[in-house]
Amino acid sequence: MTAEELSQIIYRKRSYLCVGLDTDIRKIPSHLLSEPDPVFAFNRAIIDATAPYAVAYKPNIAFYEAMGPRGWESLQKTIDYIPADCFTIADAKRGDIGNTSSLYARTFFDPSAAGLNFDSVTVAPYMGRDSVVPFLEYPGKWVILLALTSNAGSADFQRQPVGERELYEVVMETAQTWATPDQLMFVVGATQTEQLARIREIAPDHFLLVPGVGAQGGSLADVSRIGLNSRGGLLVNASRSILYASAGSDFAERAAAEAQALQAEMASYL
Numbered sequence: 001m002t003a004e005e006l007s008q009i010i011y012r013k014r015s016y017l018c019v020g021l022d023t024d025i026r027k028i029p030s031h032l033l034s035e036p037d038p039v040f041a042f043n044r045a046i047i048d049a050t051a052p053y054a055v056a057y058k059p060n061i062a063f064y065e066a067m068g069p070r071g072w073e074s075l076q077k078t079i080d081y082i083p084a085d086c087f088t089i090a091d092a093k094r095g096d097i098g099n100t101s102s103l104y105a106r107t108f109f110d111p112s113a114a115g116l117n118f119d120s121v122t123v124a125p126y127m128g129r130d131s132v133v134p135f136l137e138y139p140g141k142w143v144i145l146l147a148l149t150s151n152a153g154s155a156d157f158q159r160q161p162v163g164e165r166e167l168y169e170v171v172m173e174t175a176q177t178w179a180t181p182d183q184l185m186f187v188v189g190a191t192q193t194e195q196l197a198r199i200r201e202i203a204p205d206h207f208l209l210v211p212g213v214g215a216q217g218g219s220l221a222d223v224s225r226i227g228l229n230s231r232g233g234l235l236v237n238a239s240r241s242i243l244y245a246s247a248g249s250d251f252a253e254r255a256a257a258e259a260q261a262l263q264a265e266m267a268s269y270l
Contacts (some may be wrong), residue, residue, distance in 0.1 A: 001040075003231065005151065006087055009086075009087070013054075015055050015267065016236055016270075017050075018236060019050050019057050019088075019239070019242055020059075020238065021046065023042055024244065025038060025067065027252050030250060031249060037074055040073075043078045044081055046255050047083075049151065049252040050256060050260040051083050051254035057082050059091060059127075060091045061090055076115050076116060080124075080144075087119050090117065091122050091220075092108065094097060094123055094124050095131045096131055097131060098131065105135045105138060106174070109141050110159050121144065122144045122146065122209075123145055124146050127189075136178065137193055142185060146187045147168050148192045148195055148199065149170040149192075150211055153245065154187055154192075166241070172186060172199070182208060185235075186203060186208055189212045189218065190236070191218050193223060205231075206234060207231070209235045232270070
């Protein structure tokens with residue numbers, strides 16, 4: 001999916017909602033456990049319920065890896081089920097020496113390899129250029145680089161001073177020499193709104209993937225006010241607040257209501 005196509009979907013749906021499919025088999029409604037594939041059954045119902053309101057889906061790969069081969073099967077079926085007009089993100093946070101990163105990229109981008117065909121993958125930049133570039137060698141695919149994350153420990157490294165700047169600023173400025181805004185996004189936590197204006201100065205044209213709205217307490221209003229650009233430019237992720245809105249048989253209906261409420265608020269900001 002190109003940047004222009006993603007922007008068109010955002011304005012057509014009046015939404016920049018990304019649904020995080022952080023599906024924990026220990027938390028899904030108990031009546032689904034009798035299904036042949038409980039995780040996929042849950043994901044399928046969530047996708048059906050939220051697709052009118054979402055422009056992207058983001059499976060967190062750890063939740064699937066933790067189940068071994070069964071988890072990878074659930075992941076593949078989930079990706080195959082997501083509608084074609086939704087952007088897909090492998091939230092894998094990979095990043096290693098070049099030949100290893102090449103295999104990680106192949107895993108998520110080459111369907112003839114692992115059977116997966118994501119639009120994008122989250123990548124950790126700590127090891128530098130040669131750990132990121134292999135992901136950029138796939139036409140039409142995206143790198144979503146960790147910049148300033150929402151977790152408490154983000155200050156340990158990302159906020160450290162480097163001369164007159166902070167490390168996350170150096171990361172973002174350097175990464176823009178590797179790829180254009182049509183292939184590179186940045187992860188910016190919704191709890192980092194004090195820095196968001198600075199981030200928009202550094203990367204005015206890039207899409208930002210923004211987790212932390214909902215259960216983590218980030219403000220959608222603040223993120224939208226500062227972060228939206230002419231292309232939309234945001235993918236705001238919500239996971240737990242949608243997935244686990246209910247533990248009962250009405251889980252999909254409650255998920256739809258949560259997604260619809262977010263979409264309605266986003267429409268007002270667009």
